[in-house]
Amino acid sequence: MPAATALPDEIAKFDALAARWWDPDGPMAPLHRMNPLRCRWIATRLAAAHGRSGTDLEGLSILDVGCGAGLASESLARFGARVTGLDAAGTALAAARAHAEAGGLSIDYREGRPEDLAAGGAQFDAVVALEVIEHVADRPAFLGALATVLKPGGMLFLSTLNRTPRAFLFAKLGAEYLLRLLPRGTHDWRMFVTPAELGTEARRAGLRVCDIAGMVPVAGGKDWRESRDVAVNYIVAARKD
Template identity: 45%
Template sequence: MDASLNADAAELAKFSELAHRWWDPESEFRPLHQINPLRLGWIESLTGPLQGRTVLDVGCGGGILAEAMARQGAQVLGIDLADKALKVAQLHALEQGVQGLEYRLVSVEALAAEQAARYDVVTCMEMLEHVPDPASVVRACAALVKPGGWVFFSTLNRNPKSFLFAIVGAEYVLRLLPRGTHEYGKFIRPSELASACRQAGLALHATRGLAYNPLTRRYWLSDDTSVNYLFATRKEAA
């Protein structure tokens, strides 16, 4: 791997090994399938209908969110550096006959140099905690969105509660995720992400937390950002 890439080879290998299970709703990716309607609904509640919009999904993995946005009528590009996951995404879209959806093996920084101010909406979900330099990703996302456009992030807060819930609870007790999915030291406090967004020219517009009930196995959006949280930001209009 190019040493200049803002990527962790071990992280890419980890998700590549599981690539064939991306679209199994009972697999390790079950949480992503369950929260996807929540994410999509929140995005459209802020942007309005995605129909006809140009959308970029950064760190798209197997394409769960990218495909859902394309089904809403958006023109979507999903990018990732995990080749096996992209192949799974491409195959699933082909099998399902999804229109308006493309995938590319490219870093967000490289794409920003190529397609500045190209997209109406940029999403970067569950990715920032897996890269060496999250602020670099934030800057690239800001460069890729059009003036007045939206950039959405989701990641994990860094505090004792998130360690207990997202690692001990989710990976070891409830086994919602494979052990080793997350590294606590890479979690990002909302204040840190907000600072990176401001420095990149993105104004924070809304935040939401993601809650889970292990008894009902149900997720919902909440005001509690202490563990999982989402940011909606906008780039200043020209």
Template identity: 55%
Template structure:
């Protein structure tokens, strides 16, 4: 049975308030802009290892205004993006149209798609699980939406002293890269906890990488260091 809701209303409101600034590279989504190329490349490398060069149907959960959705659409995926924040979805639609990209956007939650019986060969859920009220229920939904043999990509923040100093105190209070209150450190999820959540949902983590800054370029790269941001691949 699908759950009634997978979203926290306070979290939805928080991100809807930032909708108009989502594509501002120097605005509150600056860290996501910086990480997006590295994350998209890591995802596409693994998609192509399994699905070769053909178009692949992909569900981007918690897509926001479409940073990742647009990158994956340009790389050849047929993207459906969902987000519980309706104003953010409107920004995503407008931006994709202006770029000439065909992306299906819906103001919806995982529970809605699960109730409709939809399934996808590839699902991405980046920087989402630390914002939902029930991480296990959320993973259960993602597992139910994943086709047999499919790929599920999840990124989040590790709950460490380093992430508290960098992603919470540094990003929100010292450097003001993010609005204060964007993250709750207590909701960060360790790789071990994510592995347990996946296993409980019938999934198995098969690959994982940290995302670390590259100061000279202002971007990020995949690395072994999982102490702050990391991305993982799970399979059913």
């Protein structure tokens, strides 16, 4: 995360979960169940943007910002992408490196922020930041940093939570306090972002939203499907003009 937007308490919160990040029944269980949908959605749109079919990302460069222990990074690497995982949480990155090595995956994990890469002139075909933007203090600055490391015509993919009463009920009270699917304090509902806000802030960063979809749990939360309902979880694709 950029220095202007990084929240030390948020970094520490996810660092503390590093040891159980890859436990599909642990505190990151909702992300494990959501991850196949998120990554397929990203891969099909990115592949199509490059004139390819299916989920063929062979050779495309992707920066996974706020990668944690590497759930999305590994999935995108298995689609053939050259993935760089970036996070400010060093303990989570150590877990990411160990898991990728055990699985025979070559992923370039780095501790740092998008502007660190931009300072060296790095640019990518795509940038993903999944369940990250609701944890930063300055969304416009964060989006600006992501746009900087995108190639012209590159694509940004964001997934997050809408700031609605239903999201408060299900994603905050339900997930953290009633069902205990997430550790208490994982989210601050006031930091959730509406699609309209995200679209406006993206445009100011030189990014144009070109696709959006809701993500809803099915089968008692054991699986997720794409939906037109964006009231709780949603995913966005934007292109750098």
